Amino acid sequence: MSQPGSFLYRLAKPVCEDVTMARVLDSWLADLRFEYATADRWAKRIWIRVVYTAAWFESLCGVLFRSEGVPRAVAFQVGGTIATAILFVIPAFGDAVIARRPSLALLLLPSALAAALSLGSALGVLYSIGRRGTRASRTAVIVVALLCSVTTASLLQWVSPVTNQAFRESYSHWRLLRGLGEMSLTELGAETLRAPFEQQRNVAHRELQGRLALIAAPLALTLFLVTVVGRARFPRASGAVLILAYYVYLGYQRSIIRPDDNVFWMLAVVWTPTLLLLVFGLTTRRWSVNDKHG
């Protein structure tokens, strides 16, 4: 059996700067081992493990979210997401019905937010970290990107299908059958198997894969940007071009795929850019954690 605290200590090592490891985590580990060795009963040893696991988590949060640049990076991500969601909804006010009933636009917000989370969090990373990114700030923005991915999945599964349908019915004053845009992820998954015609199944597949790619997008873009921002010659410009190209592609991919295309071609078209970003981001991150400042 390994020494108590070894696993958590190893887990913190890629996240924390060397000086933080020496000042915070080394003391934590030494005190944990001391208390563990002096405990006379097994129940007390278990209790010590529990207490020190909580202390590890609290210390890591304290280190990460109080580090220089981290509150700024997280604030930029959150601010970028809100601003992007609002920008997505504003064009809807050009519609005469929505202009008369602005409350209808609220029903569009969940869908706008689902699309804005990846863009907003990526823009936040781009304009906050820059070349001064520390290991702590990089980890914090990746954690936020992960939360953005989870939030996007939750919105697409439980919220936007309901609000999209409510929007359509409020707009038209009719009871309408739900289309693919008003289905949750699980309903779309079922549609890819149950739809009577192959073309319908393929269209459902395209919709489902597109949404899954959108869920992966915040993490993929952030991982990639965290590496690019620190290394490229013109980090912000190249990052902005990358984000723009990615979003243009996301919009354009629907016209590349036809309903009678086979599923593998569809998967390749939808997933290739996201997977490339993920793979490059993950492998480059592994090099960068050994940097003096990274």
Added chain:
Amino acid sequence: MLSRTEALLLDLLVAKSERYGLELVAASKGKLKRGTVYVTLGRMEAKGLITSRLDESPQPTGGLPRRLYAPTAAGRQVLKAWESVAHYLKPAFAK
């Protein structure tokens, strides 16, 4: 400016010249937690309020060397200043 936790830690360290992190938690009688003490001590060391060294004497349990913390001269002065300001700001009926 000192936070309340930093002032408490300095106060405990000034009372006894050198202490382990765990001793500080025990001496605070529940005011300090293991989850915050190491981060706060690390921050205070970065500010120059305290200094630390690894305990070179062999551990009776054979574990890792533990870190001992002590206040610096600057830390003592800051605590003194903080206490006088706190005393000055305290309402007359509470003195």
